[in-house]
Amino acid sequence: MKTRDKIIQASIELFNEQGERNITTNHIAAHLGISPGNLYYHFRNKEDIILSIYEEYARNLLLDTFPKVNPEMKPLDTILLYMDAVFQALMKFRFLYANLPVLLAKNPLLHEKYVEVQHIISGRLSEMLESLRDADMMDFEDEELADIVSILRLINTFWLSFYQTQTKDTEINDSVFFEGVLKILVLLRPYITESAKAEFLEARTVYQQRHKDSLAAA
């Protein structure tokens, strides 16, 4: 692995474990046994590292795992797979989401990239919900779509933060994501048509079982 990649991987690990605000570029260099000068050869400062983490890793993970709406896949599975992937991505870069407003305010270039990606995600989520409506699985008015998408993104983005604030037991395991997916299903449920209700409840049972299993395994 190249030094640059090593710095990025070590930073993700240290930020997640000890909190981004407690880690300096000196900590990262010491952790890797390299000189601060070597680190500065690759990155100007900590904000620069965070920007690279977002641009080269988090961004792609969020955009690449977005399943294409395709006729061979059940529409409901498309959205569930996506929600699952989003919650896993948030876990991988949890230092970013635990502290998002502050990090974006400090780092205007990161904020710009973030807004760009969110815009793409909104578009794809809208398409996904529209394809569920076309398949007669969901029912909503055109004027409701933007709000539903926005609340979905809010829950995606801050579910982990919310979970961590609600409990003194801060250990994060898989059950937390399955719980997040179940919350998304609560939000979607009122819009599911009568004819799709059975398939919807079946999908919910799958996630309830996964949630139960992961709690038992933890």
Added chain:
Amino acid sequence: MKTRDKIIQASIELFNEQGERNITTNHIAAHLGISPGNLYYHFRNKEDIILSIYEEYARNLLLDTFPKVNPEMKPLDTILLYMDAVFQALMKFRFLYANLPVLLAKNPLLHEKYVEVQHIISGRLSEMLESLRDADMMDFEDEELADIVSILRLINTFWLSFYQTQTKDTEINDSVFFEGVLKILVLLRPYITESAKAEFLEARTVYQQRHKDSLAAA
């Protein structure tokens, strides 16, 4: 105003304006023209100040403004008044909510108090929704109640953070709260009964108008 109160007020102001992580106890003392020793006579450290802000101000604001469910008030107005008050409280202590998971992780006593208050709020929100169901204005299953309350609290807590991450224009004015209340109404809408739909849409029109007016005034 006593020195202790002055320290608290100045801290709220500085934290909100410049971000809590950029402000030290020395900045606060210098801002007030008092010696660091004088500040330390009242508070051991910054965490101690944040804890007092939460316990003496934010906590009470959230709990005291909770309108009691009473027969003289329309049930829908009760919940709207509350949501309005919650969003205003979040604005007043926005440094806390912009950074909640990190601040709670650093401050176990604050985390404990926070979980306690959230527990009380969950109970009151549940009562409120149940009173709307008793008045035949909402319809939901008992098993859905906890999830609806939890999503309401998530939107309350992170609406401001979400808003700030979505736009490069970080100025916060009243329109942001009205937009938050409107999002809460989107979440509640599918549970509103046929007979209450007119009253609900009327309330929504009021908030849509307030949102529009505050945008025009900004």
